[in-house]
Amino acid sequence: MKPLLITDCDEVLLHMVRHFGSWLDEAHDIEFGLSHHDWSRAMRPRDGSTLTADAMWGYLDGFFPAQMGRQTLVPHAREALAALADVADIVVLTNLQDHCQQHRVAQLAEHGIVHRVECNQGGKGRPVARLAEEFGASVVVFVDDLPQHHESVARAAPHVFRLHMVAEPAMAASVPPAPHAHVRIDDWREARRWIAARFAAGEPAPLVEALGEN
Known part of the structure; x- marks a missing residue:
């Protein structure tokens, strides 16, 4: 075989992550730190709010499949x-x-x-x-x-x-x-x-x- x-x-x-970060910045005013493999630390809304785990997964669902072309x-x-x-x-x-x-x-x-x-x-x-x-x-x-x-x-x-x-x-x-x-x-x-x-x-x-x- x-x-x-x-x-x-x-x-x-x-x-993926560099393009996901660009989309978060453009569409949602969220900073995404590429140096963090832990997404709970990487995703930081610029208004100072804290994202729940469900919210983070929601943004990922927003990227796939609609933004895959990036x-x-x-x-x-x-x-x-x-x-x-x-x-x-x-x-x-x-x-x-x-x-x-x-x-x-x-x-x-x-x-x-x-x-x-x-x-x-x-x-x-x-x-x-x-x-x-x-x-x-x-x-x-x-x-x-x-x-x-x-x-x-x-x-x-x-x-x-x-x-x-x-x-x-x-x-x-x-x-x-x-x-x-x-x-x-x-x-x-x-x-x-x-x-x-x-x-x-x-x-x-x-x-x-x-x-x-x-």
Whole structure:
């Protein structure tokens, strides 16, 4: 069986937070600090008010799918996926509501990325395990910007290699490497080489730690 690459989209294939911040500024007079990975600290209304968690999620729902056209391609992502697709299957696993699925498919296609897209809510461990079983892949690599998803995958699918990538330079410097990822790489040229090497070796990820299911 072919190897399998399961990759996130926002801040991995497409820039999102910089454009989300611009939209918050223009449409809602909210400052968005790119250096904060914690959105409760990053989103600051200029009138001095405090946003509830529901309000923050509401703004995110306002961005997807209506403002998705603002998003731009992460450098070298398209070329890396095109090269890896010669030897592997590729699935984009994105944490969006299901009604955004076709919007994401069309959005990625506009950037020359045409692969299966799965929408997900919550941890990514179980869907990654499901996809690995579905494809019966000899080797699976998972790429995501959020540490909690690497932990989730480490619990549910420990045989999957986990690459932590934060493609937004303004954010990357303030985000430490995910403790449950095998490697942190923020550039697709280097990531492509690392992933290709894992595929060529043909071995599953080493079991570094014993974790319960998630």
